[in-house]
Amino acid sequence: MNYRHSYHAGNHADVFKHAILLRLAELLQRKPAPYCYLDSHAGTALYDLQGEAAGKTGEFRDGIARLWDRDDLPDMLKRYREAIARHNPDSHLRFYPGSPQLVGDGLREQDRMILSELHPEDAAILRAHFANDERVAVHLRDGYELPKAFLPVAEKRALWLLDPPFEKQDDLDRCLKAMQVAIQRMRQTVIALWYPIKDERLLRDFYRQVAGAGLPKVLRLELSVRPADNTLGLNGSGLMLVNPPWPLWEELEGVLPWLATHLAQSGDGTYRVDWLAGSP
Numbered sequence: 122m123n124y125r126h127s128y129h130a131g132n133h134a135d136v137f138k139h140a141i142l143l144r145l146a147e148l149l150q151r152k153p154a155p156y157c158y159l160d161s162h163a164g165t166a167l168y169d170l171q172g173e174a175a176g177k178t179g180e181f182r183d184g185i186a187r188l189w190d191r192d193d194l195p196d197m198l199k200r201y202r203e204a205i206a207r208h209n210p211d212s213h214l215r216f217y218p219g220s221p222q223l224v225g226d227g228l229r230e231q232d233r234m235i236l237s238e239l240h241p242e243d244a245a246i247l248r249a250h251f252a253n254d255e256r257v258a259v260h261l262r263d264g265y266e267l268p269k270a271f272l273p274v275a276e277k278r279a280l281w282l283l284d285p286p287f288e289k290q291d292d293l294d295r296c297l298k299a300m301q302v303a304i305q306r307m308r309q310t311v312i313a314l315w316y317p318i319k320d321e322r323l324l325r326d327f328y329r330q331v332a333g334a335g336l337p338k339v340l341r342l343e344l345s346v347r348p349a350d351n352t353l354g355l356n357g358s359g360l361m362l363v364n365p366p367w368p369l370w371e372e373l374e375g376v377l378p379w380l381a382t383h384l385a386q387s388g389d390g391t392y393r394v395d396w397l398a399g400s401p
């Protein structure tokens with residue numbers, strides 16, 4: 122395991138993923154009934170953007186930093202920036218919350234959070250960070266096992282962020298299998314799978330497989346900040362949302378064009394929103 126999220130925290134992919142993740146959690150909290158948040162590849166709680174790792178890549182400068190001082194953010198992005206601002210009370214951007222912190226900040230008394238992380242250092246930090254919070258369980262284990270180990274949940278409502286580092290060839294395959302297990306065990310699970318946009322051929326196969334996998338509604342969201350033929354690295358990223366709550370897709374009509382315009386790094390940024398399975 123070489124991947125460390127501290128090099129990438131707050132980059133364009135995090136902005137896209139976290140703004141939508143936060144909205145998913147908010148939408149699940151419209152009802153007073155409890156829900157359980159599962160984060161299978163949790164990373165750690167807070168990232169220091171002035172630390173060595175973030176400083177080496179500077180990726181956050183083309184991510185969260187581009188939103189930080191703007192006064193024309195769509196509502197969803199405004200709330201996302203407020204969530205980051207809570208960790209930077211002097212309004213200077215330094216700390217960036219990872220997904221467990223971001224969702225954990227909004228957790229209500231009745232909600233619960235199950236985190237797994239395979240890197241021993243990050244898992245230990247998470248465990249210490251949430252040690253006094255009975256609503257949070259941290260596991261040092263393979264995140265792909267989460268659905269089998271914990272679904273269905275007693276709350277009957279679950280949001281699962283599936284966010285592997287994609288270091289291995291078979292990660293997309295494993296994601297699809299794990300999503301199928303989750304849906305077989307609890308059909309109403311809301312799943313957000315994040316994936317990188319790098320190899321278009323691999324992705325075309327993946328789209329076909331997802332569409333035929335027997336999942337209920339699947340909404341595909343993508344945001345690219347560079348042209349697809351760029352060989353420099355992460356051109357963009359996607360979120361495959363299973364069972365997304367209404368009216369997320371309507372709200373995104375104003376958000377994704379804004380992100381595509383303001384996070385573009387070379388050429389025009391692009392986005393797409395469409396249904397791979399089912400539709401509202």
Ligand SMILES: C[S@@+](CC[C@H](N)C(=O)[O-])C[C@H]1O[C@@H](n2cnc3c(N)ncnc32)[C@H](O)[C@@H]1O
Nearest residue numbers: 126162163164219220238239240263264284286
């Ligand atoms: C993309 S990062 C997570 C970022 C985090 N979800 C966020 O949005 O802030 C992926 C994480 O998965 C961890 N990881 C890698 N393989 C794993 C596995 N099989 N099970 C659980 N965690 C794993 C890595 O150590 C890394 O911290």
